[in-house]
Amino acid sequence: KNEVEQSPQNLTAQEGEFITINCSYSVGISALHWLQQHPGGGIVSLFMLSSGKKKHGRLIATINIQEKHSSLHITASHPRDSAVYICAVLLTGNQFYFGTGTSLTVIP
Amino acid sequence: EAQVTQNPRYLITVTGKKLTVTCSQNMNHEYMSWYRQDPGLGLRQIYYSMNVEVTDKGDVPEGYKVSRKEKRNFPLILESPSPNQTSLYFCASSFLRGVQGPYEQYFGPGTRLTVT
Numbered sequence: 396k397n398e399v400e401q402s403p404q405n406l407t408a409q410e411g412e413f414i415t416i417n418c419s420y421s422v423g424i425s426a427l428h429w430l431q432q433h434p435g436g437g438i439v440s441l442f443m444l445s446s447g448k449k450k451h452g453r454l455i456a457t458i459n460i461q462e463k464h465s466s467l468h469i470t471a472s473h474p475r476d477s478a479v480y481i482c483a484v485l486l487t488g489n490q491f492y493f494g495t496g497t498s499l500t501v502i503p
Numbered sequence: 504e505a506q507v508t509q510n511p512r513y514l515i516t517v518t519g520k521k522l523t524v525t526c527s528q529n530m531n532h533e534y535m536s537w538y539r540q541d542p543g544l545g546l547r548q549i550y551y552s553m554n555v556e557v558t559d560k561g562d563v564p565e566g567y568k569v570s571r572k573e574k575r576n577f578p579l580i581l582e583s584p585s586p587n588q589t590s591l592y593f594c595a596s597s598f599l600r601g602v603q604g605p606y607e608q609y610f611g612p613g614t615r616l617t618v619t
Contacts, residue, residue, distance in 0.1 A: 443606060485604050492548070495545035
């Protein structure tokens with residue numbers, strides 16, 4: 396079962412480019428989380444969204460509840476942004492389902 | 504320093520030998536959870552806990568047990584490990600937003616388990 400679909404699976408960008416990662420889900424949710432997994436394996440939470448848009452530095456996350464879709468944008472990308480970005484949906488029963496991740500490489 | 508710790512970080516064991524992976528957080532978080540990460544499958548939730556003595560199954564609970572006797576600790580128990588439980592395991596914790604569920608999670612560093 397694939398409650399959460401991410402695209403693209405892999406993404407290579409030149410430094411400075413604007414990047415968009417997409418997440419679509421098929422179930423009713425109470426919130427959506429974006430995570431970043433570093434090359435060393437550590438996982439950091441970037442955003443939690445229930446509606447609208449959030450911004451933190453060069454990262455912007457949006458969600459459209461009606462369309463069951465979220466996007467993560469990175470402006471002025473930098474090699475240090477190279478990581479795997481993971482979308483996770485929180486169901487009303489407090490259970491999480493995850494996308495398989497988008498592997499981003501930013502080339503200097 | 505606010506953190507989630509897991510031990511051990513690496514473990515190689517044999518089929519059937521009971522093991523426990525510990526998880527501890529120092530942030531007084533109500534919500535704690537265990538995940539496994541496998542290539543091509545991503546992260547999957549094993550068990551989660553909303554508070555002391557309250558645990559629930561996630562997506563892949565078979566072969567695992569958990570307990571939450573203290574708020575800070577949430578150990579993962581494999582009573583009879585099998586090779587298909589070879590994986591990278593993460594523990595995470597967060598505050599609860601009342602009935603809306605967990606806030607953003609803090610993740611432990613991961614435990615790489617190999618069962619031969």
